[in-house]
Amino acid sequence: MELKAMNNLMTKFSNRKNQLYGEKEEGKKVFGLFCSFVPIELVLASNSIPVGLCGGKNDTIAIAEEDLPRNICPLVKSSYGFKKAKSCPYFEAADVVIGETTCDAKKKMFELLENLVNTHVMQLPHFKDEKSLNLWISEVEELKELIEKESGNTITEEALKEAVDKVNKMRKLFYKIYDLRANHPSPIKGSDTLKLFQFAYLLDINDTIEVLEELIPELEDRVNNKEGYTGKRILITGCPMVAGNTKIVDLIEECNGIVVGEESCTGTRQFENLVEGYTVKDLAERYFKIPCAVAYKNEERIKRIKELVKELNVDGVVYYTLQYCHTFNVEGAKIEKELKEENIPIIRIETDYSESDKEQLKTRLEAFIEMI
Amino acid sequence: MELKAMNNLMTKFSNRKNQLYGEKEEGKKVFGLFCSFVPIELVLASNSIPVGLCGGKNDTIAIAEEDLPRNICPLVKSSYGFKKAKSCPYFEAADVVIGETTCDAKKKMFELLENLVNTHVMQLPHFKDEKSLNLWISEVEELKELIEKESGNTITEEALKEAVDKVNKMRKLFYKIYDLRANHPSPIKGSDTLKLFQFAYLLDINDTIEVLEELIPELEDRVNNKEGYTGKRILITGCPMVAGNTKIVDLIEECNGIVVGEESCTGTRQFENLVEGYTVKDLAERYFKIPCAVAYKNEERIKRIKELVKELNVDGVVYYTLQYCHTFNVEGAKIEKELKEENIPIIRIETDYSESDKEQLKTRLEAFIEMI
Incomplete structure (x- = not known):
């Protein structure tokens, strides 16, 4: 049972490196991004290229551990390792990397990363209150200035409007796909x-939109x-699974499960909430809503x-x-309790990028899926 | 070789519980504190009692792990466990607990703690810039209002002045002790x-001042x-060692080392920088200077x-x-590199509250102390 759109996706992904370096040679600036909190509309509106950075492979962890502690998250280590090993084409293409103070490990990793690449870090506040939103708006305003400076292009109202409409268009297509998966x-x-979510961080947005528009019919x-697909219907929730990391989804679908939703930065947190207006403040407000576990009292997520x-x-x-x-881990205790109170079956999985726990995880997932 | 002041300290510590509950019975409110970022001057100025909370013992970790992940910091787990087990007299006395968004684990732990005790969390920003300072000033202003409300007492200018002078007096005495240790x-x-630093969080400030004034001569x-003491002179730097946790200092001093300084929240970060004025803003500015690893680009610390x-x-x-x-761990890599470049010997130790790694740590510390 093949989907043509998925083949098209794979072709576009194979071509992405050449396309990106081609555009870079023509003078476009490349902004490397870590996280779904960075408003890509600003990058697009400056006629530059936003691209997600690698961080989903075990291979680059050893080199990262030369500088970083062993016991921090594999995503943070893998990302840093890709830059250190110069083995991620997107990282190598990036003129500037935009980070943000989501979690402790990433925040402090950026202090080391900036020795390897031009890095700008945005302050994402801990709270979800008005004061914090105002701080975030000023961070997004600063980002706009930085992008204008680095790209050499002024972000016009018109270009920003176009970018907002385009990214919203992609978001609406993802919403539609979620409707169909119901x-x-x-x-x-x-x-x-x-793969759609992972590659949406990597591909040209026009290509992502083309694939989604092909896929929906x-x-x-x-x-x-x-x-x-008719297996037990699973919602995944938690940490992002960036390109290269498909471990848990693969395991679930090997065990007669079918993943029908992802409450994740490779999932709903990537596309939910449209930007409702065309100002920098409108942008900031949309991104501020992302219900990431890094926020204190992240009630929206549950x-x-x-x-x-x-x-x-x-x-x-x-x-x-x-x-x-730590943030997703501690929040997990709260969410597990609340779901159990409503008799919604939940299993908590903590893992890294290695293969060593695969059999054990499979046994647990099999038992869970059989039971529900 | 005994110090009379240290005997006095131990006596005061033994009496503290009775003293605290006596004052509480007379109607004083008790504010439990986790961290050196909370301006105790405000608590004192409201005629209430600031007291540090327990969190230095292995005993309470098992009960904490019923709710919290195993792999977060022992201080966070131990603190939460003390409250859950109701085994810390200071925690039990506290009418309100004041937390702050220092690290991921603590920030998210507070979401669970508030089910057990009245908890107010301050937002400590990630950055050290002007915008962040302004956010912090407003957090301290809010804390003042909260303390006034919870204590039922208005914080007058006069009371705040008195509290600032008193806490500054304690700080100056600690500075003096550092001079002598040189x-x-x-x-x-x-x-x-x-012990002085640990108990300074627990004791009535007048008692701490009395002990320090006795100790200095x-x-x-x-x-x-x-x-x-003439062993190899060691500076400890890193995470706080709260009461109950003396593991590493004991090991160093068993190995012919003598600890002459602590760059720590049980050390310099506890007393350095005076409050230079009598306004809430002056207070906020002093606390904002604390060079904790949780800050992005915490240059002051190195x-x-x-x-x-x-x-x-x-x-x-x-x-x-x-x-x-994660924050102290990643910052450690940076600091190790910088110290080595200046030929300052450094050893990095990562440990918890258990006894299981004591022999191994002793061997490493012995080798380090012998070598320097």
């Missing part, structure tokens, strides 16, 4: 949607024909998880934590 | 100064008589470590990290 059977596998056809369980007809929740990610 | 031999052991006598190495005639630096404390 069906029984689900018209697409989680391992495919994960294919999925609609499947829904109309009641074709698709609310959203419960909604997704209903909307997507979920049978069970897999709570996914990257090892040593 | 001597060869050092007139006091590190295990004793650690005793130390001056020793300096004049060239009495004291500068201060290098100064302390000179001022205290240090032979070697022990960099102390509590397990899974």
